[in-house]
Amino acid sequence: MSADSHKTSGESFAGNVMKYSVATYLGFVITGVALIVKGLLPAEALGAPVTFMTYTATVMNLGILGLDQALLRFYHEPPAGAQPRQLFAACTRISGAFMLVLGVGGSVFFARPLAAALGLGSAGPAIVPLLFLNAALYMLVRYLNVLLRLENDIRAYTAETLWMQGCFNLFYLLPGFFTANVYLLALAAILSFGVVAIAFGYKYRSAALAPLPADTLGGIAKIAVPYGVALAPAQILFSLSSGICLSFVSNYCDATAQGLFAFGYSLAQLVTAIQAGFSTYWGPYVYAHYQDEQERICSVHDVLNFLIFAFFTVLVMLEDIVFVIFRDKQGCMTIFPLLMLAVVFNILCEGTVYGNSIARKPWHDTIGIGVGAAANLGLCALLVPTYGLRGAALALAGGNGAAFLYRSITGQAHYRTVPSFPRTISGFLLAFAVTAVGTIFYNLFWLKLVLTAAILFIYGTIYLPQLKKLWRIGCGILRSIARK
8 A cells, every 4th residue: 555545544534533523522512511510400419310311321221132232243244135224223123122021011010129229219110111211212312323323424423412412411400400300300301312312213214114024134133133132231231330339329328429429420421532532433443444454453542542541640630620610519529530440441441342342252241341240239338338439439440440351351362452561551550540649639739730740741651652643643633724
């Protein structure tokens, strides 16, 4: 390949990344507004609705049967000679039928124990049907989001992603300024998801209603369902991780503590700003090019590692500014670094586990996330009764760390994306140091600032080639903007 071809390929790659990132980075505006709303709402009124939405994601991942991941994996290689949109229609219909059975069974026979186990406070069994309905609507919105991404419909993908972000992070909170009634907050969530599902479902009805002969449906199900079901527990347990902690905090602490944990974990998601926009493009790219682009995949992974580690360090360094703005949430400062470390484990894992999917061995991800969930549950039972919020945060970080370790080891055995294990391990050791500094010296701003700045300098030294590459990319983007 000529130098000009490499340049053109690189420019196209960067351009596609930027286009796909727009939706997510605009979505962070919505997430930022949601954080402000959560900061303004009283902590005691925040825990139950956030817990409701957390378990909405869990139920959605249970009902979808992992078939959204099967759609993502097999869209370019549809089984049974099917067309890509037939694959979409088959996955959607199978998931919809299962969600209906799940919702009716859970609402009729298990409403009371579910309400108690999920830590939904005084909401009671009547909230459970609303939870399943909200999850079903979220599932439809999720499927449409994956389809738009795969079909490269960037404008529609951007619009739908922004609406989805608003539904999941913001709209359901707005009635909280007038009422603390969980039912009304749940109805707000259902209405917002319903509007998106109806609007985009109608526009793309030809995909959902694509002709699907029985033999084609059977051929798709034979390949997609086992693959998806093997991943489904991983998706469920992944979304359950913070919910476990919220439930323990609700049962062993009080509504204020539950609200503080919910706010702190939402704030910790700021770390995902580095990778979230990029990952929407990166997953499909890896599946399409893993055979001939491994060098690039490794290179990009290293750059992302540096960005995530560095951004995490900066957030710990400057966390005091955030909690000056949200003074009544300052109780989060003792757990904020631990919550961010838990998120760092999750987002770095996205780049280390592709080998399990490429090798069609998704059960490794399921086992890994199961190990993490079991560790989280055990640590919560051990630590929360004694240490409260800090115990829950430590349990979440420990559980996510265990999942990361197992999934990364198995993923790298099948397909390597980490170019330098010593550098990556060094990065994590420094991240542990940042977490310790932020947790121990949370109320000593200047000492924390000096120590985290020193760690940031060490990061820059270890990842110097990646830092130089980012500098060149940044300069190139600025030149491109200047020319336009």
